[in-house]
Amino acid sequence: MQNEIMPNFLQKRAFLTPERPAVYFQEQIVTFEQLYQRSFQVAGQLHGLGVQKDHYVGVLLKNNLDTVIILFALQLVGVRSVILNNRLSPAELAWQLNDSKAVSLILEDTLDETKAFITNQIPSLKVLTKGDLFSSAADVPNILEELSLSDICTIMYTSGTTGNPKGVIQTYGNHWWSSVGSALNLGFMEGDCWLCSVPLFHISGFSILMRSVIYGMPIVLHDQFDVERTITDIQEKRVTIMSVVGTTLTRIVEALQERRLPNHFRCMLLGGGPAPFPLLQACVEKDIPVFQTYGMTESSSQIVTLAPEYSLKRLGSAGKPLFPSQIQIVNEDGSVAPTGVPGEIVIKGPNVTPGYLFRPEVSNEKFSDGWFHTGDIGYLDEAGFLYVLDRRSDLIISGGENIYPAEIEAALLAHPDVSEAGVTHSEHVEWGQVPVAFIVKREGTTPSKEVLEQFCKQQLAKYKVPKAFYFTKELPRNASKKLLRRELREWVKEGRTDDEDHLC
DSSP states (O other): OTTOEEEOHHHHHHHHSTTSEEEEETTEEEEHHHHHHHHHHHHHHHHHTTOOTTOEEEEEOOSSHHHHHHHHHHHHTTOEEEEOOTTSOHHHHHHHHHHTTOSEEEEOTTOHHHHHHHHHHOTTSEEEEHHHHHTSOOOOOOOOOEEETTSEEEEEEEOOSSSSOEEEEEEHHHHHHHHHHHHHHHOOOTTOOEEEOSOTTSHHHHHHHHHHHHHTOOEEEOSSOOHHHHHHHHHHTTOOEEEEEHHHHHHHHHHHTTOOOOTTOOEEEEESSOOOHHHHHHHHHTTOOEEEEEEEGGGTEEEEEEOGGGTTTTTTEEEEEOTTOEEEEEOTTSOBOOTTOOEEEEEESTTSOOOBTTOHHHHHHHEETTEEEEEEEEEEOTTOOEEEEETTTTOEEETTEEEOHHHHHHHHHTSTTEEEEEEEEEEETTTEEEEEEEEEEOTTOOOOHHHHHHHHHHHSOGGGSOSOEEEBSOOOBOTTOOBOHHHHHHHHHTTGGGOTTTBO
16 A cells, blocks of 8 residues: 555665666766765755655756756755756746645756746745755754655656646555556566666656666666667666657667677667657667657556567557556446447546546546546457557657647647647657647738747747647538637648638
C-alpha cells in the first residue's frame, strides 16, 4: 500500500552502496555517497533560505549534475518539487508557479529574462538562481529519515485538451512502483547503466533518476542529445539501456551506418508514439533491441511495454501492462469493450497518480472505481496486446513533446484580429508531427502569417508555435458548434490548404 513507510531513497542507497558510481556527467563521476553528501549540503542551504518540508518549490533547470543534486536535496528534506519545462514561455511558467502555490523557484543562472518576468509577475515568490543557492549559508538540515509512499514527491504539469494545464501529483509510491514495474519487465542485471539524454523535467527523464537510486544503477547524463556522443558513451561507459523517442532512435540508426552497438547494450526503451515499421526493421537488422512503450505523466512513465520479440509480430502495439499495473478498454457507458473493439483506455496501479494538484473536481472526473480514464482511444487484441489509436484524440507529438491544440488555439484567439482558430498537425520528416493553424479573420482585418507567428512566440514555447498558418472563411463544426479537428487533419492530408473553395 502507498501509505507504507520506507527509508529515504537516496540516504538508503548511499548507505548500501556508497562507492558505486551514481552519475556520469561530461568528465565528472559521482558516487552515491558523494551524491548524498552534495545533496545534504544543498539541503542545508535550502533550509537556511527558509525552504521547509511540504513546501512547493519550482525547479527550472537543465540536464546537468547540479540539477540531480538539487532534486535529491529537495527530497532529503521532504520538499515537493514542481518540475518545470524549460521550453515554456515565461508567461506559461508564471501561471504554473501561481497554480501550484510555489513559495520558491530555483532556476539556471542564465535565465535572466525569465527571472525578471517571473519576479515582476509574482513579487511574493522567492526566486533563486543556482548561483544564489550554492553561495548561500548552510544550516544543518532536518533530513527526512523515513518517508510515506503516499507523500507527494513531485508535480509535473500536463496540458489538457481543454482549459489550463493541470499539475499531476506523483507520490514516492508512484515512483517506487514505476521503478519496480520497469525492473520486472526489463529485468535488472548487475552492470546495468542507463543513458539519459531526455529532459529531466519530463517523467521519462526523471524516472531514470529514481530508478538509479532504487536499483543502485549508474546513469550517464547528457545535457542534450548528440548522436556521436551517444554512440561513444554506449561503448566506453558500457551503457546497457537508453530511453529514446522515434526521432532520436532514427538518428542513431542512421549514424551507425555499418557499425553495430556493443553486445553489452540490451535495450532501447522507445516512447513518444508508435515506431514506423521501417525503423523497427532497421533496428532488427542492426541487432538493436527495441521495447516500445505507452505511458504518461499520470502513470509516472511507462505503464504498457512491448517486448522486442513482438516488435514486428505485433506491429503498432504498445504491448502489455507492467506487472503491478492493469489496463482495460471501456465503452462510453463504462462497460468493458469486447476484444478488438476500440474504446477509452483506462489504467490502474500503484504507479498511477492519485490526482491533480488542487483540482479535486477534475481528479474525481478522471477516476471511476479506482480506474484512471486516460482519454486515449485504443483496443486490446485477443492476446491482451494494447493498440493505441489516438493519443487524447487530438494530441500532437512533435519530437517526443506533447502538444495540445486547444492551448495553441487559446493563444491565437487572444489576438484581436483572430475570430476563430483551429489547430491540427502536418507530418514532418524530422519531428514526426508539427502544429499548423487554421484562422478565421475578424471582419475588416488583415493579419499576416508573420504577425501571428510572432504573437504566438510571445505566448507559447517555440515547439508549440504553428509551422504554418492558413486563412479560411469558416472552420468545420458539428451541430453543437464543436470544432471538428479531425476534418482539419483531412484538409491537410488532402492538400486543401490551397483550395480557394475552403480557404482564402
